[in-house]
Amino acid sequence: MLFPIGDDNGAIRRPAWVSLILIAANVAVFVFLQGCGTNEAFTYGYSVIPYEIITGTDLTEPQTIRAGAESAVIPQAPGPVPIFFTLLSAMFMHGGLGHIGGNLLYLWIFGDNVEHRFGALPFLIFYLVSGIAATGAQILLDPTSVVPNLGASGAISGVLGAYLILFPRNKVHALFFYSVVSVPAVLAIGLWILMQLISGWGALANESAAGGIAYGAHIGGFGAGVVLALVMRFLIREEPRDPFARHPSYARSRRIW
Secondary structure (H helix, E strand, C coil): CCEEEEECCCCCCCCCHHHHHHHHHHHHHHHHHCHHHCCHHHHHHHCECHHHHHHCCCCCCCEEEEECCEEEEECCCCCCCCHHHHHHHHHHCCCCHHHHHHHHHHHHHHHHHHHHHHCHHHHHHHHHHHHHHHHHHHHHHCCCCCCCECCCHHHHHHHHHHHHHHCCCCEEEEEECCEEEEEEHHHHHHHHHHHHHHHHHHHHHCHHHHCCCCHHHHHHHHHHHHHHHHHHHHHCCCCCCCCCCEECCEEEEECCC
16 A cells, blocks of 8 residues: 655745644644543544534533444533534544644645645635535434544545645655655545545445544545535636735735735
8 A cells, every 4th residue: 555755846935834834733732632632521522423513412421322232432521612613623633643643744745735726725715625524424424423523634635635636647755565656646646545435335334344434534525625626726727826925016025914
């Protein structure tokens, strides 16, 4: 399996500020609000619970779920008011160091290209909408679920979908066994979404196969990213000006945005 570690950024000459801010926000939430995973009250309270979103009610007592002869108790905690705010808060939360590390690596690799193509504010809107669409897809799979969902994976899957549409031939550097290879984005990302589809299908057939991974959110976010990228590519014909670039008429001034 290919594991991306970088891409061809030869044409990029400036930082992708929104991507960097999103990375910093995810780290800040994980460290200061989730306590690196030790603050369970915040994690359970501000994660997305499909049942809460569908009914508009905040579950605060532990819930028992059953699968065949087995059962498990899912902790709950008070969430925000209104509870629908979890659709945003859960996008900046993670289940552990491996979870946040993998997600932010993908955002670091693929986010800057997409951000520069769309512009800062459109990219931020794109990112948030992709994340909400991803959560919606996961909720549709099981609207009565009381299992918490959290992570930036859905939004970042949207970034991958947009990258595939905008830069299909861009080189992606990836680990393949013990070697580093460079392959077209269409191959690297294509293999990734294929694995999500296969794993997601397996998870639907066997609930225990999911392993805690929200494949529905990955697939939903990716699909939203593809659709939004096609629309935004039509609406935004050229790469927008850098809001931090020097103004052509005033060499010593800066446009701050």
